[in-house]
Amino acid sequence: MNQSVARLAVPTKRTSSRDAIVDAAIATLARSPDASLSVIAEAAGVSRATLHRHFPSRGALIDAVCLQALRETDAAVNAIDYTTMSSTSYLLAVFEAIIPLGDRFHFLAKVVAETASAAVNDAYAHQTRGVEEMVRWMEREGALAPSVPADWAVLVIDALIYTSWMAVREGRIAPRQAAALACRTFLSGLSGGV
Amino acid sequence: MNQSVARLAVPTKRTSSRDAIVDAAIATLARSPDASLSVIAEAAGVSRATLHRHFPSRGALIDAVCLQALRETDAAVNAIDYTTMSSTSYLLAVFEAIIPLGDRFHFLAKVVAETASAAVNDAYAHQTRGVEEMVRWMEREGALAPSVPADWAVLVIDALIYTSWMAVREGRIAPRQAAALACRTFLSGLSGGV
DNA sequence: ATCAAATGAGACAAATGTGTATTATACGGT
DNA sequence: ACCGTATAATACACATTTGTCTCATTTGAT
Numbered sequence: 001m002n003q004s005v006a007r008l009a010v011p012t013k014r015t016s017s018r019d020a021i022v023d024a025a026i027a028t029l030a031r032s033p034d035a036s037l038s039v040i041a042e043a044a045g046v047s048r049a050t051l052h053r054h055f056p057s058r059g060a061l062i063d064a065v066c067l068q069a070l071r072e073t074d075a076a077v078n079a080i081d082y083t084t085m086s087s088t089s090y091l092l093a094v095f096e097a098i099i100p101l102g103d104r105f106h107f108l109a110k111v112v113a114e115t116a117s118a119a120v121n122d123a124y125a126h127q128t129r130g131v132e133e134m135v136r137w138m139e140r141e142g143a144l145a146p147s148v149p150a151d152w153a154v155l156v157i158d159a160l161i162y163t164s165w166m167a168v169r170e171g172r173i174a175p176r177q178a179a180a181l182a183c184r185t186f187l188s189g190l191s192g193g194v
Numbered sequence: 195m196n197q198s199v200a201r202l203a204v205p206t207k208r209t210s211s212r213d214a215i216v217d218a219a220i221a222t223l224a225r226s227p228d229a230s231l232s233v234i235a236e237a238a239g240v241s242r243a244t245l246h247r248h249f250p251s252r253g254a255l256i257d258a259v260c261l262q263a264l265r266e267t268d269a270a271v272n273a274i275d276y277t278t279m280s281s282t283s284y285l286l287a288v289f290e291a292i293i294p295l296g297d298r299f300h301f302l303a304k305v306v307a308e309t310a311s312a313a314v315n316d317a318y319a320h321q322t323r324g325v326e327e328m329v330r331w332m333e334r335e336g337a338l339a340p341s342v343p344a345d346w347a348v349l350v351i352d353a354l355i356y357t358s359w360m361a362v363r364e365g366r367i368a369p370r371q372a373a374a375l376a377c378r379t380f381l382s383g384l385s386g387g388v
Numbered sequence: 389a390t391c392a393a394a395t396g397a398g399a400c401a402a403a404t405g406t407g408t409a410t411t412a413t414a415c416g417g418t
Numbered sequence: 419a420c421c422g423t424a425t426a427a428t429a430c431a432c433a434t435t436t437g438t439c440t441c442a443t444t445t446g447a448t
Binding site for chain 1: 424425426427428
Binding site: 152 | 337338339342345346347349350353354367380384385
C-alpha cells in the first residue's frame with residue numbers, strides 16, 4: 001500500500017495530510033453527502049492531486065471515512081465501564097456516548113451504500129455484534145421481554161440512535177434528553193410511566 | 195402546463211405514458227435510488243425523449259414520484275375507519291396500513307433530499323400533521339405519558355415505520371409482525387410485558 | 389381516410405466527476 | 419547545503435448524466 005512505511009525514522013508529518021483529508025471529508029459529507037472530491041480537497045486545504053495520492057479512488061476515501069467513524073464510535077462505547085452497572089444503565093450510557101457523535105457521523109447511513117469494502121463491512125458487523133451482545137445481556141437480566149426477537153431489538157436501538165442524531169442535528173432536542181428519551185422509548189415505550 | 199388538457203373528449207391514454215413512467219421510476223428507484231433517467235425510461239418501456247416530454251427535469255420526475263408515494267400512503271391511512279376504535283388501535287392500524295407500502299416507497303428517504311419542491315414539502319408537512327394529530331389523540335386518551343414531548347413521539351413513529359420497512363424488505367420479519375412489534379415498541383417498549 | 393398529438397430514434401451540447409500524468413516547488417531531515 | 423519526499427498547479431482523457439432538438443413514425447379519435 002505505502003511502500004515507504006517500513007522505513008524507520010520517517011514519521012514526520014506523513015499522515016497529517018491524510019488525516020486532514022479524512023477530517024475534511026467527514027465535515028463536508030456531513031453537510032452534503034454527495035460532495036465531490038474537489039470540494040473535499042478544498043475543505044482539507046489540499047490539492048485534489050494530493051487527495052488522490054492518499055486515496056486512489058473515491059471509494060477508498062469513503063472507506064477510510066467509514067472506518068474512522070466506526071473506530072470513533074467503538075472507542076466511545078468501549079470507554080464505558082460496564083462492570084459496575086446494570087444492562088439498562090449500560091444502554092443509557094451507550095446512547096449518551098454515541099448520540100453526541102451524530103454531528104459528524106449522521107451521514108454514514110447515506111454514504112455506506114457507496115462502498116462494498118470488506119473492511120468496512122467487517123467493522124460494521126463487529127459493531128452490530130456489540131449491540132447484539134448488549135441485547136443478550138438485557139435478556140439475561142430479564143430487562144427484555146422474551147417474546148421480542150433480538151433482531152428487532154437491535155434494529156430499534158439502531159433506529160433510535162439515528163433518530164436521536166437527526167433530532168439533535170435539527171435542534172429539536174438536546175443530546176442528553178435525546179439519550180434519556182431513546183432509552184426510555186426502548187425500555188418502556190412512550191405510554192404510561194412518568 | 196398541458197395546453198391541450200382543456201379540450202374535451204381527449205382523455206384517451208394521454209396520461210398512460212406518464213403513469214407508466216412514474217410507476218417504473220418507483221420500481222427502479224426502489225432498487226437503485228441513483229438510477230439514471232435512461233434506466234427509468236427503459237424500465238417504463240418508453241424513450242428517454244418521452245420521459246423528458248412529461249417531466250422536463252429529473253427533479254420534476256422525483257417530485258411526481260414523491261407526490262405519488264405520499265398520495266398512496268395518505269389513501270392507505272384514510273381508508274381506516276378511526277371512529278370505531280381507540281387511539282392505540284388506530285396506531286396499530288396505521289402501522290399495518292403503511293408497512294406493506296415499504297416495498298415501493300422505502301427509498302423515499304434517500305430521494306426526497308434531491309427535491310425542494312414546494313408541493314412535495316406541503317404534502318410531506320400534511321402527512322406529518324396527520325401523525326401529530328394521532329399523537330395528540332393518544333395524549334387525550336392518556337395513552338401517552340405527559341412527560342414525553344409530542345415531537346419525539348412523532349419522530350419515533352416515523353423511525354419505527356422506516357425500520358419496519360427495512361426489516362421487511364430484508365426479509366428479517368413479516369409485515370404483520372413488524373406492525374405489531376412497532377406498535378408494541380412505541381407503546382410499552384421492549385422490556386417486561388409478554 | 390385523415391389529421392393532430394404522442395412517440396421513438398438519434399444526434400448533440402454542456403456540465404460534472406473521476407482518475408492519471410507531468411512539472412516545478414516547498415519542506416524536512418541528514 | 420543536499421536530497422528525497424510530499425505537495426501544488428495544471429492539463430488531459432474518459433465516462434456519465436442531463437437536457438435540447440429534429441425528424442420520421444405511430445397512434446387514436448373523428
